[in-house]
Amino acid sequence: MSEASMPLAIPAPVAALFPPDEERLRIGEALLRELLASERRIAQGPVTPTLDLQQLQRELTDFDFERPRPLEPLLRWTLAQLEQGLTHLTHPRYFGLFNPAPAFPAQLADQIAASFNPQLASIATSPAAVAIEAHVIAALARRAGLPAASRGHFTTSGSEANATALICALTRAEPRFGSEGVRAFRGAPLVYVSQDAQPGWFKVAHQCGIGRQALRLIATDGRGCLDADQLDRQLARDLADGARPVMIAATAGTTGAGMIDPLQRCAQLALQHGIWYHVDAAWAGALLCSARLRALLGGIEQADSLTIDAHKWFAATMGCGMFLTAHAAVAAEAFRVTADFMQSSSETLDPYLTTLQWSRRFMGLRLFLSLSAAGWQGYARHVERAVTLIEELARRLADRGWTVRNVPRAAVLCVAPPSGSRPVRDIVQRVLRSGTAWVAATRFEGEDAVRICATHGQSAEQDLAALIGVLEQAARTGEMPAPA
Numbered sequence: 001m002s003e004a005s006m007p008l009a010i011p012a013p014v015a016a017l018f019p020p021d022e023e024r025l026r027i028g029e030a031l032l033r034e035l036l037a038s039e040r041r042i043a044q045g046p047v048t049p050t051l052d053l054q055q056l057q058r059e060l061t062d063f064d065f066e067r068p069r070p071l072e073p074l075l076r077w078t079l080a081q082l083e084q085g086l087t088h089l090t091h092p093r094y095f096g097l098f099n100p101a102p103a104f105p106a107q108l109a110d111q112i113a114a115s116f117n118p119q120l121a122s123i124a125t126s127p128a129a130v131a132i133e134a135h136v137i138a139a140l141a142r143r144a145g146l147p148a149a150s151r152g153h154f155t156t157s158g159s160e161a162n163a164t165a166l167i168c169a170l171t172r173a174e175p176r177f178g179s180e181g182v183r184a185f186r187g188a189p190l191v192y193v194s195q196d197a198q199p200g201w202f203k204v205a206h207q208c209g210i211g212r213q214a215l216r217l218i219a220t221d222g223r224g225c226l227d228a229d230q231l232d233r234q235l236a237r238d239l240a241d242g243a244r245p246v247m248i249a250a251t252a253g254t255t256g257a258g259m260i261d262p263l264q265r266c267a268q269l270a271l272q273h274g275i276w277y278h279v280d281a282a283w284a285g286a287l288l289c290s291a292r293l294r295a296l297l298g299g300i301e302q303a304d305s306l307t308i309d310a311h312k313w314f315a316a317t318m319g320c321g322m323f324l325t326a327h328a329a330v331a332a333e334a335f336r337v338t339a340d341f342m343q344s345s346s347e348t349l350d351p352y353l354t355t356l357q358w359s360r361r362f363m364g365l366r367l368f369l370s371l372s373a374a375g376w377q378g379y380a381r382h383v384e385r386a387v388t389l390i391e392e393l394a395r396r397l398a399d400r401g402w403t404v405r406n407v408p409r410a411a412v413l414c415v416a417p418p419s420g421s422r423p424v425r426d427i428v429q430r431v432l433r434s435g436t437a438w439v440a441a442t443r444f445e446g447e448d449a450v451r452i453c454a455t456h457g458q459s460a461e462q463d464l465a466a467l468i469g470v471l472e473q474a475a476r477t478g479e480m481p482a483p484a
């Protein structure tokens with residue numbers, strides 16, 4: 001045999017990346033124990049970060065990636081940084097933005113997705129995963145009362161779902177939009193949202209090429225909801241000016257106060273003018289689970305499209321939104337593509353043909369497992385519990401002289417302190433510095449308010465009591481006790 005034809009020995013796999021099974025099992029079990037211990041410590045400690053950021057940045061300069069490091073100390077180092085260096089959404093006194101303490105089945109789903117790492121671009125490669133996601137989406141669409149032929153998909157976020165809605169609206173409004181872009185419109189395309197809509201809509205308008213000025217911010221009605229009469233008048237003015245309204249996006253659960261826009265009237269106005277009706281129910285969409293509370297979303301069934309974030313009130317882990325639409329054909333037109341390397345090309349089955357993403361993580365398993373394990377009933381109890389908790393908090397604070405600013409139907413409370421207290425923004429700063437609880441400052445109908453939202457499914461009586469205590473202390477003009 002000549003030297004040239006000697007078979008090459010195939011190098012061994014990189015063990016740091018692909019260790020043997022016994023090592024994976026050992027490290028995985030140790031990590032699980034460490035994570036549980038960490039979670040227990042977090043619940044006993046401050047909600048807010050205590051990390052010395054400069055110290056971390058100095059330590060990070062040692063990670064020059066020249067010299068490999070053993071994995072186990074690396075994992076312990078990482079947990080220590082996160083334990084000290086995060087606002088803890090998993091803390092029962094995080095009364096925060098719409099970020100959940102994740103449900104256990106959703107956490108397991110993440111592990112499963114990470115293990116199989118299926119590619120959900122196509123039904124041909126991942127039939128089981130694609131079918132499971134489609135099933136959950138169909139169940140949500142039915143629950144919302146959308147027409148039987150409605151479809152949709154999981155997104156990384158509510159922002160992606162909202163961008164998807166605008167692309168669909170533009171595609172339906174102007175058949176040449178796909179080929180010529182916004183130049184195809186004769187008048188400037190406009191989108192209507194309430195002034196309290198999520199500010200990500202500005203980015204969506206920018207991304208989709210209609211420009212940030214194309215967002216018409218409609219005034220609220222004094223109670224934090226879009227004023228439909230103002231919307232009616234603004235539409236008439238814009239049409240008279242030769243502009244081209246393409247979408248009304250009502251909000252179900254405003255970021256500041258959890259308010260729900262008048263969904264029926266927005267639907268009527270959209271229908272009257274033949275424009276796309278979107279409901280951004282990123283937060284409050286979960287009310288659909290409750291037979292008692294779902295009436296708050298009356299009119300949602302008339303939407304051309306819906307955004308619901310599973311990573312908010314459904315308590316999925318981060319990066320799990322949903323887009324639902326009554327017009328599957330429009331989404332198929334908006335995201336069509338041909339690729340001869342793909343094994344299948346069915347616009348009713350293949351996510352890469354109807355969505356913004358191509359490579360796609362198995363996001364929907366989180367809601368599938370959580371919803372299957374708890375049922376609609378379990379989720380109904382989860383959302384009703386949060387609403388009850390916030391209503392109770394509103395009552396107790398009102399008894400102590402605080403002013404409740406909003407009607408807290410969707411588990412978000414806006415309150416102002418008794419007169420003679422410190423300003424709202426000082427109060428919030430002092431609460432955060434104490435580490436006892438996490439709340440936000442917001443503006444509600446032109447005035448500052450403390451914003452408190454129940455996002456943790458296990459916040460309990462002692463957490464409410466601690467929150468009220470720290471709010472009262474922070475509102476008084478004296479010194480705060482030392483941080484927890």
Ligand SMILES: *Cc1c(COP(=O)(O)O)cnc(C)c1O
Pocket residue numbers: 098156157158159160162198200251252253254255280281282283309321
């Ligand atoms: C959270 C939220 C968004 C943005 O969604 P992300 O998942 O954070 O991208 C949009 N609209 C509303 C009403 C929201 O609550």
